Amino acid sequence: MISKDMAKQIEGSSAIRAMFEEGAEMIARYGKENVYDFSLGNPNVPAPAAINEAVKEVVDSEDPLVLHGYMLNAGYEDVRQTIADHVNKLHGTAFKPNNIVMTVGAAGGINVFLRTIIDPGDQVIAFAPYFGEYNGYTSNVKAELVVVPPDTDTFQPNIEEMNSLITPKTKAVIINTPNNPTGVVYSAETLKKLASALEAKQKEFGTDIYIIADEPYRELVYDGVEVPYVTKFYDNTIVGYSYSKSLSLPGERIGYLVIPDEAADSEKIIEAAGVATRILGFVNAPSLMQKAVAKCVDEEVDVAAYDKNRTALYEGLTEMGFECIKPQGAFYLFVKSPFEDEKKFCDLAKKYHIIVVPGSAFACPGYVRMAYCVSYETIVNSLPEFKKLMEEIKSMK
């Protein structure tokens, strides 16, 4: 009795979960210290202590009717003011509270925006490899997800290929930088090329094409790399931000949309977002957590811990002969599978108690994703096992 589309979603979403479940079974059988589970992007660096302090402060100081009550669907005005100020300070933008809509994570925000602009049959473009959940988000609104094939040399978006896929039905292009699963950061040059390509297509078709900038990993970057702010390159940009990774609060479901005045029909979209958040059942972002993050906009998680993991795993694996682009952000390594069929690699890795996710879950077969948001010990202890795995692979060739 479940719907046809939901049956398809369950089928399609099984890859990461299947790996996670196999990992859980292995842990039960062999013990946590003997399993190297790189399947899930669940932060292992705790939220800054300031978050819990902020939580306690707001419950002690705010009127419970306000703190736990309904507010405007877009969120508390003072919270949106604080966030607008913070974004403006960091990026030299000029957003007002009105441009900020608090959401149930970035996932909630993207769903709200898609609900706002998509009619069934409209098209949304994503660049492979992409976060597999976009399949679900677009299926929710009966949009067609059009996939641009990967550029596996750089994992930057393939803009020429994108151009050939845009039609009058293209309503949005989702980008995700720093990227899950590659860790790549889109450069200013890339964003300029993307913007001018989209501007030309908007002109050609007389349409508006929005960039949805999915940015949960914005704050997780290494080697001093800069993540350009997309609204500065292209007017029709909607930003989906989340505190899931930047403050290690994935379970709290707190994030926001930025809907700039420069975006086409921004006033109508802001109004519609308020209705969409309500009818989708979110209604508003969790109220206590809105107030808590507003007190913590200057806080950071311990990015150095992720960096240490990144370096150890990247250097360890490449020394053994694995091929991988060096990630500049997020907490994933996207490693070329030594076999053409990466599922064969995933299966063989399990023999060494190593759990990785096949790239086909990200529309990029031939690769595997490793989430290095694990303990440093897990990384160090996994390396000898990876070495044995590589030796077995070499002996097979």
Added chain:
Amino acid sequence: MISKDMAKQIEGSSAIRAMFEEGAEMIARYGKENVYDFSLGNPNVPAPAAINEAVKEVVDSEDPLVLHGYMLNAGYEDVRQTIADHVNKLHGTAFKPNNIVMTVGAAGGINVFLRTIIDPGDQVIAFAPYFGEYNGYTSNVKAELVVVPPDTDTFQPNIEEMNSLITPKTKAVIINTPNNPTGVVYSAETLKKLASALEAKQKEFGTDIYIIADEPYRELVYDGVEVPYVTKFYDNTIVGYSYSKSLSLPGERIGYLVIPDEAADSEKIIEAAGVATRILGFVNAPSLMQKAVAKCVDEEVDVAAYDKNRTALYEGLTEMGFECIKPQGAFYLFVKSPFEDEKKFCDLAKKYHIIVVPGSAFACPGYVRMAYCVSYETIVNSLPEFKKLMEEIKSMK
């Protein structure tokens, strides 16, 4: 550039909001004490103090990686165990944690369940008058909302009319008891009749038809009335519960679905609900608040305060000649409009600074909804104004 359907949703959802905005304008002009705003169902009784204590306790005692992290999409196992035990104790049921899926309020839960079972073009039945948001929830999944006309004598569901509207495409019937906007509680007798009618239709068409029991007002009842637990009457019942009203936490977005083992395909539905909650962007119910409500399942808000309002408003209005069924639950009065066109009544009421919502927003024209979750003073001070209003109406006839 907003979608065609969203334009329709904005149009349709404007009635309550329009009244609320007019109320806000009036308050700005005349002062809060001179405006009688009965437009919104926002609790005015604060959350029990135990909630804030529980919040502080969990942030002080739980590992932040667990407390703020991802868990199973369905929610923390211990929280679901606590809630299952609590429901079983109250209602003599036998639910296990597996039957409970934590959700972002009841609205989130209903959206998750609809996403799970609905294919475009399927039908969902609601009994007028019904909570207008059901229009949005069903439009999200491209279902057709089929409305059973009201029985304005009793405001109990019109089961004969429902029977004539069920087709092989009917996937669900939404009921809401205690009811928004009437305050009516469905009796055990009514539920028995409803269940046997649906069982007959299931047999006739060889389909499964789920009851969605939308129960945010379950705990707000008066005069010792009992609210029968729907799963005990009909196997294919899914309950959507929320702490928004029972603990005055509407902004926190915390509730749950009950998916009983007895429901058809319950295992698949439970699995699909976990996927639906993820792809809709909720991912999981806010984690800190899951833990906090689990510590407060035995807490209650001050229902006596609502009861005092109910009695004062109901008695005051009926003495003046207004016609209204006496509500047994929730915090709404559904009053017959002295004019056939209830919008005319809403407009005239504004002259006396009284804000009420037209019944057409609930698919029941000729009536108005008054939300009495306001201060007792507002009720008392509004009565002389209602009296003047009634006198003007009488003089017009």
